[in-house]
Amino acid sequence: MNLLTSYDRTRPRIAAVGMFDGVHAGHRHLLDVLCQAGDEMGLSPTVITFRNHPRKVVNPGSRVEMLSTLDDRLEMLSHAGIADCVVMDFNDGLRSMSARDFIVMLRDGYSVKAMVKGFNNRFGHERNLDMDDYIRIGREEGVEIICADEYRSVATPSVSSSTVRKLLHEHEVGKVAELLGRPYSIRGRVIHGKKLGRQLGFPTANIEPIGDSILVPGNGVYAAFATLSDGSRHRAILNIGHRPTVDGCDSPVNIEVHIIDYDGDLYGTEMRIEFMAFLRKEMRFSGLDELKAQLARDVEAANALLL
Template identity: 50%
Template sequence: MLLTQPDHSHRRIVSVGMFDGVHEGHRALLRDLLDKGAKLHLRPAAVTFRCHPRHLVKPGNRVAMLMSLDERIDKLHRCGIEDVILLDFDEKTRMMSARDFLVMLHDSYDVEAIVMGFNNRFGHDRPEGIEAYREIGAPLGIRVFAAKEYRCDPSLAVSSSAVRHLLASCEVKKATRLLGHPYRLAGRVVHGKELGRTIGFPTANIEPLDSDSVIPGNGVYAVKVHLPGGITRPGMLNIGHRPTVDSPYAPPSIEVNIFDYDADLYGKPVAVDFIAFMRHEQAFESIGELTRQLAADRDEARRLCLNG
């Protein structure tokens, strides 16, 4: 259930966070939440925010998001979370102390327990350490539990920030390990210059549905494309400036060559799963050289998608 107003229908246990990407660390936290909820006979809920707090705190430094709000809510429900408590991070919320925030959760949503993620802190006073939160929660009747740090690999700390950094660095396979699934970019097909069609590699130009979406680093990727009608096809996607055929001052574009598919997609929604990074953009001496490289890229993308 999505809750945007106070609700007293259930006694609840919650975790608080943006849950952007609902990555492996989030899912480990949510499993702990579900387990404790079952033992305490409390309904599991996730408390999240409509927009990233930094959009208010540092409006000139917006955070690119791994998921849209709707995707986040759907993924949380799929993880077994019964209720998603959706809050607006406004000036009032920003000025709440940790105690004020816990009082609000207790009085508005009957929260009786909270599972805090590793290094998770909230409240403008940002108390240090789990014991400080326990001291605040105890008089309110809120039990505070600490989740252990989750690592899918000793060398890789799992966080939404780490995933964003990996995608910006074109390291999509490492990002997939942290997310537990390939990064997906949702968009709509828009008109482009149609240069690819003239050399035998027609492309669909993708405009992200959410302007705050994370865009991986420039280069050529093997991808799986989710099309209208439930169809999925492999493809190769380029992010960047097309240095062989375009001016170096041309705006960056996102273009995907979809294999074994030739329907009209203009104006229609698509979603792209990033399977593997293949190469950086490069300028070729001739269109013929570019075409030969694209043919090799296509073969490599097919192989990677088949194995990925």
């Protein structure tokens, strides 16, 4: 994928505009329409996306939990067939721009000849425009506007990034995998912890998530796959929570991963964690022996699931 700069705007393009956070099945349906229309019209499929979430500008101070980092988003867009991507900073200037001015900017600045619009996607400060209005404005400015139909899923009536976020907080990682077309994952850096897991016979790597406001699923224990910096992929159990048995219920949330049948120094390295199944809620045990016994059961359960 090419990231377009102000000096690289000459190829005729067909564009779709959006955050595309998580690049879920609904997004990929829109991208399929974009790529097919591009093939038919002889235009290069291009995505116009934003470095920061528009909600942070519309509602200053609000926190948006992201499903993917910008780098991961661009990689997934490339895998979906997108040739080029324009990454913009969403600011007050863009927020106040009319739909017509936005279309003209893409036409003149990035050689956009056509646009594919999602059924509920809006651009421009006007809130009362319907599809006919976008088509009319586009026709007047020499940009064809194509409407993509709504994607429907068996897993849920509505496929959206907000739905995915809600399901992740509810531990529904299986349903999320259906909506994303892949397991939800986060990248993290291994940092130093208390090393208590090693004393229990279950060494853990403490993970610090990479990415601004990346969403961490609801507290509890998960079966997971851990992909290390050398590319190797391992079965794992992952705990997210306060570690009430050793730290108390009011301690900060920790992310700890025990990589099954692995022993090595991972400090300072990065890994990707794929959430495969929710095993149980976080529990407080009477002591370390009871905790150790439960960890053994968690590993057994994960091994049965991660075939």
